[in-house]
Amino acid sequence: MVDERHDVVVIGAGFAGLYATHMLRQKGFTSVTLERGSDVGGTWYWNRYPGARCDIESLFYTYSWCEELNEEWNWSERYPAQAELLSYARAVADRYGLWDNIRLDTEVVSAVYQPDKAEWVTRTSSGSVIRSKYLVAATGCLSAARPVEWPGMQHFDGKVVRTSDWPEDGVDVSGMNVAVVGTGSSGIQVIPELARSASRLTVLQRTPNFSMPARNRPLLPAEVAAFRVESARIRESAKHHPSGYDTNVTGLNLVDQRPEDVQKELTRRWESGGSALVWAYADVLVDKRANEIAAKFIRDKIRAIVDDPAVADRLTPWDHALGTKRPCVDTNYYQTFNRPNVEVVDLRQEPISGFGARSVELAGRSIDLDVLVLATGFQAFTGSLDRMQIVGADRISLREKWEDGPKTFLGVAVSGFPNFFMITGPGSPSVFSNMMVSIEQHVEWIVDMIESLRDEGASAVMVSEEEEAKWVAHVDAVASQTLFAQHDSWYVRYGRSGNRVFMPYLGGVGEFRRLSDEVAGRGYKEFIRLRAPESISDLSVRS
Template sequence: MTAQSLDAVIIGAGVAGLYQLHQLREQGFTVRAYDAATDVGGTWYWNRYPGAKFDSEAYIYQYLFSEDLYKNWSWSHRFPEQPEIEQWFHYVADALDLRKDIQFETTITAAVFNDDTGRWTVSTSTGETIDAQYVVACTGMLSAPMSNLFAGQDDFRGDIFHTARWPRGELDLSGKRVGVIGNGATGIQVIQTIADTVDHLKVFIRTPQYVLPMKNPSYGPDEVDGYKERFEELRQTLPHTFTGFEYDFTSAWGDLTPAERRARLEADYDNGSLKLWLASFAEIFSDEQVSEEVSEFVRDKMRARLNDPELEDLLIPSAYGFGTHRVPLETDYLEVYHRPNVEAVRVSDNPIGRIVPEGILLEDGTVHELDVIIMATGFDAGTGALTRIDIRGRDNRSLKDDWSRDIRTTMGLMVHGYPNLFTTGAPLAPSAALCNMTTCLQQQTEWITGAILHLRENGKAVMEPTQQGQDDWVDHHDDLADANLISKTNSWYTGSNVPGKPRRVLSYVGGVGAYRERTQEAAAAGYKGFDLR
């Protein structure tokens, strides 16, 4: 079969992939996107579990490059649910006429760089071979599910699902004995949604989570008009805040009196969003005393709702600070555990041993009999989607092997040794940990488009980070990360949820606005830190 020749292959048709396809196509490049799904949406295609919804406000989880594209879609709620989000992706794909250049139900299995030609040979699950000058990986920060974790999963007599591979169509859980493994942001959405449907629900809890109550009003015409009128304000603001949200840190802890601090915490908590985490006091990430005071504020809020010493001990964190894990938004999640059909099972000191035909076997020999097991067990974040592809760079070096030793990138946009491979949502850039994803992915894809245009305009064919440029970025990233309490906490933020994964804070913690400035400065300096040839 003759290889198809393209200027660029895009891997993924989610937020980054759709916008990257649009940009490169508008600049006259021959480009095609590939996705394993049957339609667009990326994360929001796969994550269709009960209760899946935004926890970024809908009006900021949008593209800001086109006012018409923004204003011709109206959201029904502040935090809409997955079906509506998926419809928005369909709207974008149709409005920009993107589907004709997307190949669905196709997995990229390998990408090999040819040192002689300076081009990539890309292989697909459908048996195709593509010759491309550039590969742009829009594979997602949280898209490689940790689904094969326990011995005996294939022996289970009931149904077992990972939340990120939920079956399409309705799944009737009524009258079933259901177990949920995992109580992070996804697990919480599932638990609070199905508790009143199932016959009996068992939640297997290893690590308790700080939670914040979500306020999710519906939007009528006045609310929709109100946020649409803010388009220019949001377009100017979001790329420059610390996390790409509309709100930002504005007060230093030490500049306020105790009463003023309390008032600020109460106001941010009552906002019903992630504001308490992402815009109260930046010191929660660096000052252990401030972290403890804010953590205790949240614990008090949780205690008041639980009002049960045993549940408080199981569900309220004490071993790490508020905000150093991903903070979930929830709706009556804590109250679920007061229901007679819900049982919380502690597995921190009595872990899951294996899955047996009847259900879940704990190490002490206890068997929990179940009809359905829901695995809300997270992802191999940042690296997993790329290391599951056989990517070979210069001299046949393997990205999987390189990252199994040390996770290194240049600004999360490229990797030394892998010329003309561009990445979005990758390690050492702002990503799902501390960023509104659309804000960050728009900026990263725009930078990639600018770099490819620069090569074309200057008669260059190959771009690669220098070793020194990458080392400098990694050192800068680590200096910031080491001073941040996130680095002291075990979570997927540091890769500690994946056995054998090298420990490193996966996301850039210097702020979205600061990251944007640094990447733009490198581009303005003729792509300082990169070799162009």
């Protein structure tokens, strides 16, 4: 058993962990970054399924702090594919010498805070014990797969694969009967790819989703050159944009516009590609009337693309407002259902009743099956943290603390967990933003705070329960003003007592940055300074 000591332990070597590793080194902290996977890249290491790509354009989905690398890096497509994103992550680790701080194939089993020593004790799957003053979770919002188990699934002896953990050597489905469960972002990307080689592809769908064409294409040298000229201005603007990404918001209310002008604008965005259609007007996500007009536009497009009206009906969303479930972008998704070898099954009408050795059993019929693909989503925001046993100063685990829904301050800190910080945790813009912009803001804020604590000689710091409760209430209040409050999705977590917690912050990247900067400007007054060996119970009276 190895027992070592660092200033900071970082969990995860995706884009958040890489930047945290770099920043900590720049500020003179010793750190080690522990990564469960066999490579850096986080979600772009694990999600290797055919068709996997980012829904933010490649020129915008890069770090702003390594412009010298960006000047040399040449993205091949408008929307970056998984392989290129993974290569970019590796290039960052190479260029800035981060590998020495990164430990691959190392899963964190537990991290326990020791109040008497004001330190975290982290234990890994290899048996090593690492002591650190600070613990930073760079574990990602969408990195723990949702567990799925249907009756009789153990009887199926074909191949079962997850989009979130696709085999590195790929899966050959040529001539096979394949079923894909799930039509969220991963399913919508993988279905067209599998349909081209599978003998038969059955899409098992519970909830149809809104999807817009990506219009992906090779990047032109001229547009790359133009972006580089303007990159400093573009990146500064992104820091204050609601989404951290230029979605070309008109700032107008749809309901106030002439119908012909609305149709023209929505058509322009549909033809241009990407999810900018959802953000075209300021009232689409807050006014049912505006939302229905934009949703009808997409429904009409689905009917125009899909030849069979009955199939089009199955693919058309009716049970949620546009944008309240993550809107997807695709390449020939709806067109795929015109292929003779593709079928979509409505699981609400024909639920899965069981499995045979080489079949999936539905209500009333059996479908031959060789490969089952699970595109069933993630335990969003908290799944990767739940997988570990993170225990705070009062011996309560994070999992227990969040039984009634995740509670944080700024999505960064949790009361009862001193010197513990999260990057893009619940309560931050996270998945409602360009993650690269949010990651940089979080990392810089966290490292600046740690540096200030070092300068003032504080042993530990913990956000107060009062400030945490205020922030949770603010996040909920912002969400309640939108249509998100009326629909369930993976953005929502229900607590043990049935309470509903909306996890992302919808106030926008720019507003979040402003509020975070105010906290720093006040000298982090929302946080309690601890000096070992004070206990949490001693502090609860003073807070």
